[in-house]
Amino acid sequence: xxxxxxxxxDAGTLFGDYGHYYxxxxxxxxxxxxxxxxxxxxxxxxxxxxxxxxGAMNERHQIMAAERLLPFRDRLISCxxxxxxxxxTCTAMDILGQSIDYEGKTQAMLGLFDFTVKFQRWxxxxxxxxxxxxxxxxxxxxxxxTKTTFGPGMDDRYFFKTKRGMGANPTDxxxxxxxxxxxxxxxxxxxxxxxxxxxxxxxxxxxxxDDLPAEAAAFEAHANRLVxxxxxxxxxxxxxx
Amino acid sequence: MxxxxxxxxxxxxxxxxxxLRLMGRQGSHTPGDIARRIDRDFLxxxxxxxxxxxxxxxxxxTTVSNMISDSxxxxxxxHARNTYGSNLEQGVxxxxxxSADWLGRSKVEYGLFEVDEIASRTIFPALSPQLIAVTNLxxxxxxxxxxxxxxxxFLNEAIPESARLxxxxxxLISAQxxxxxxxxxxxxxxxxxxxxxxxxxxxxxxxCPVCSGPLQFTFQRYHHLGQAVCDGCxxxxxxxxxxxxxxxxxxxxxxxxxxxxxHRYPRIGARIVEMYNELTAVTILRELGFKxxxxxxxxxxxxxxxxxYKETVIGEKRMLVMLGKDQNPIATxxxxxxxxxxxxxxxxxxxxxxxxxxxxxxxxxxxxxxxVNFDYLNQPFIKRIGNGSPRYKDFEQRMxxxxxxxxxxxxxxxxxxxxxxxxxxxxxxxVLITGTKNKPGVAKAEAAMVERLIALAEPTAV
Numbered sequence: 193x194x195x196x197x198x199x200x201x202d203a204g205t206l207f208g209d210y211g212h213y214y215x216x217x218x219x220x221x222x223x224x225x226x227x228x229x230x231x232x233x234x235x236x237x238x239x240x241x242x243x244x245x246x247g248a249m250n251e252r253h254q255i256m257a258a259e260r261l262l263p264f265r266d267r268l269i270s271c272x273x274x275x276x277x278x279x280x281t282c283t284a285m286d287i288l289g290q291s292i293d294y295e296g297k298t299q300a301m302l303g304l305f306d307f308t309v310k311f312q313r314w315x316x317x318x319x320x321x322x323x324x325x326x327x328x329x330x331x332x333x334x335x336x337x338t339k340t341t342f343g344p345g346m347d348d349r350y351f352f353k354t355k356r357g358m359g360a361n362p363t364d365x366x367x368x369x370x371x372x373x374x375x376x377x378x379x380x381x382x383x384x385x386x387x388x389x390x391x392x393x394x395x396x397x398x399x400x401x402d403d404l405p406a407e408a409a410a411f412e413a414h415a416n417r418l419v420x421x422x423x424x425x426x427x428x429x430x431x432x433x
Numbered sequence: 434m435x436x437x438x439x440x441x442x443x444x445x446x447x448x449x450x451x452x453l454r455l456m457g458r459q460g461s462h463t464p465g466d467i468a469r470r471i472d473r474d475f476l477x478x479x480x481x482x483x484x485x486x487x488x489x490x491x492x493x494x495t496t497v498s499n500m501i502s503d504s505x506x507x508x509x510x511x512h513a514r515n516t517y518g519s520n521l522e523q524g525v526x527x528x529x530x531x532s533a534d535w536l537g538r539s540k541v542e543y544g545l546f547e548v549d550e551i552a553s554r555t556i557f558p559a560l561s562p563q564l565i566a567v568t569n570l571x572x573x574x575x576x577x578x579x580x581x582x583x584x585x586x587f588l589n590e591a592i593p594e595s596a597r598l599x600x601x602x603x604x605l606i607s608a609q610x611x612x613x614x615x616x617x618x619x620x621x622x623x624x625x626x627x628x629x630x631x632x633x634x635x636x637x638x639x640x641c642p643v644c645s646g647p648l649q650f651t652f653q654r655y656h657h658l659g660q661a662v663c664d665g666c667x668x669x670x671x672x673x674x675x676x677x678x679x680x681x682x683x684x685x686x687x688x689x690x691x692x693x694x695x696h697r698y699p700r701i702g703a704r705i706v707e708m709y710n711e712l713t714a715v716t717i718l719r720e721l722g723f724k725x726x727x728x729x730x731x732x733x734x735x736x737x738x739x740x741x742y743k744e745t746v747i748g749e750k751r752m753l754v755m756l757g758k759d760q761n762p763i764a765t766x767x768x769x770x771x772x773x774x775x776x777x778x779x780x781x782x783x784x785x786x787x788x789x790x791x792x793x794x795x796x797x798x799x800x801x802x803x804x805v806n807f808d809y810l811n812q813p814f815i816k817r818i819g820n821g822s823p824r825y826k827d828f829e830q831r832m833x834x835x836x837x838x839x840x841x842x843x844x845x846x847x848x849x850x851x852x853x854x855x856x857x858x859x860x861x862x863x864v865l866i867t868g869t870k871n872k873p874g875v876a877k878a879e880a881a882m883v884e885r886l887i888a889l890a891e892p893t894a895v
């Protein structure tokens with residue numbers, strides 16, 4: 193039996209990421225699921241965990257999450273180096289970087305990966321994203337205040353290159369983190385739910401059956417999205433509002 | 434000194450409004466835009482009514498403003514009002530111009546403005562309202578409003594220190610806004626036999642808004658609305674100054690803390706959201722100094738606006754049009770909760786047509802549908818659930834994850850096609866969940882459904 197941890201599940205609830213929890217509840221129904229609140233001690237510190245999921249949270253909770261995790265940074269590095277899956281979406285990914293600059297006030301993050309994030313409350317950037325990783329076509333949406341700057345350490349640790357939509361920032365098409373079994377993206381919404389091919393890949397990495405809930409509909413929806421995202425006339429109409 | 438730019442802007446705005454109206458358009462936005470382009474401080478410089486009231490918040494601001502406006506009209510109180518839902522600075526400018534003379538001097542006593550939460554950052558400083566009501570704060574459009582902390586940060590910066598606030602004591606997010614300001618709270622305590630709705634997916638307050646400690650709900654009405662206490666810092670709901678304490682078929686009683694007297698008012702709606710809206714409106718009117726009897730008389734006969742809720746009976750079938758708002762998971766969930774509790778429906782079909790707001794060749798962010806309780810529709814009496822939009826397959830996936838049987842799920846590429854194709858032969862209630870942004874699409878769908886219902890109601894020609 194695998195152990196799945198929803199890390200800071202009570203804070204990581206923004207931008208459709210509730211969808212990850214009930215999707216994973218169905219996907220991992222036969223596995224052991226641990227729900228760790230923002231005020232609790234993470235389970236992966238004291239016991240083997242196979243997959244940690246961290247969902248999108250607001251800026252106040254980003255800072256608290258980083259503070260909660262910093263004392264266990266070495267343990268987290270060790271878990272990742274030893275193959276633990278770590279999935280993070282949207283603003284949760286920012287916590288894994290070096291720092292976040294909140295309109296002039298810099299806050300240290302976990303420093304696991306070589307990138308920094310600059311937060312600016314206005315304007316908000318809205319994009320759709322299309323890219324490809326490992327032969328799997330990916331779709332996503334972005335609505336964010338942040339622009340990310342990748343350092344040299346991200347040269348071989350970014351997730352995928354976008355073919356449509358911005359990556360780390362409007363001039364960098366590199367998106368997210370992929371290192372060992374870390375899959376992180378700044379795309380919002382239930383990224384792993386709406387990218388069934390990727391989810392199947394992760395399940396196979398976990399040595400679990402790769403059947404998905406509502407699989408046929410998930411692939412049809414994904415195919416429809418691909419057609420739209422690839423369409424040459426599809427514009428980033430909500431690029432900046 | 435207003436300066437030449439101001440008068441130039443005033444003239445251009447007036448002229449454009451007149452031209453737009455001659456062209457048959459409302460002109461509720463563009464003239465204000467023109468004025469702002471010529472003079473950025475136009476709203477600040479423009480003469481205002483003596484009393485300014487603003488209503489903001491995620492849900493209910495239009496309805497509350499409509500109720501107050503209806504009441505003021507019946508009481509014979511002249512007022513400016515951004516009636517057509519243009520709740521940005523441009524709309525406020527237009528409504529002030531509409532109630533001013535050619536030199537921009539206000540001819541009305543009151544200004545009543547519905548204000549978009551983000552637009553408050555420029556509107557509130559320019560208007561300096563004496564009274565600001567915040568109906569509630571929930572997550573809204575992800576593309577624009579991000580999350581509640583974000584909205585609170587804007588309001589805290591925008592609200593002038595001199596403004597008295599009217600806040601929802603049952604909502605610990607909006608209740609924390611601008612903590613130094615003078616404030617009055619309203620509350621709708623738990624009604625007799627009112628169930629708790631702990632099943633709602635969204636809870637924007639699972640953690641304390643002050644210390645992020647665990648928050649324990651002693652009564653959870655829905656989402657984060659209710660009574661809660663923080664284990665960490667002890668934060669809890671404030672005592673209400675106005676509490677809706679009694680609901681009967683023909684009226685509601687609102688108890689005022691200052692003299693411990695309850696006053697009765699006509700009941701405007703049956704749903705909880707409508708009670709909140711009425712309570713907010715009455716609280717505002719009372720804080721403006723109007724007498725309970727006069728308010729009660731003025732609210733007699735006031736109804737919920739048809740764009741928010743409309744019921745039509747054609748033949749043996751009933752069509753309900755409910756506002757779910759566009760890409761708004763809370764408003765949509767509330768609509769689905771109401772549908773799930775339709776006690777008098779034997780069988781129903783639900784059409785979701787509230788999500789197409791993007792341009793034709795842009796893609797819609799579908800994250801929000803994962804925050805909506807589609808499981809509320811997973812009931813035997815609901816025979817069909819349809820979505821009419823280019824993203825209908827995403828809705829299908831989401832509904833399947835909510836446990837909706839696949840045979841009940843219907844999809845179509847647009848609203849009208851859905852309305853024309855969904856099987857309604859075996860249902861007695863059809864519900865259209867609409868938004869406000871895609872009015873032509875919604876109108877076509879509604880017209881198509883009405884046409885079908887009329888055809889079904891007419892006896893077959895021999």
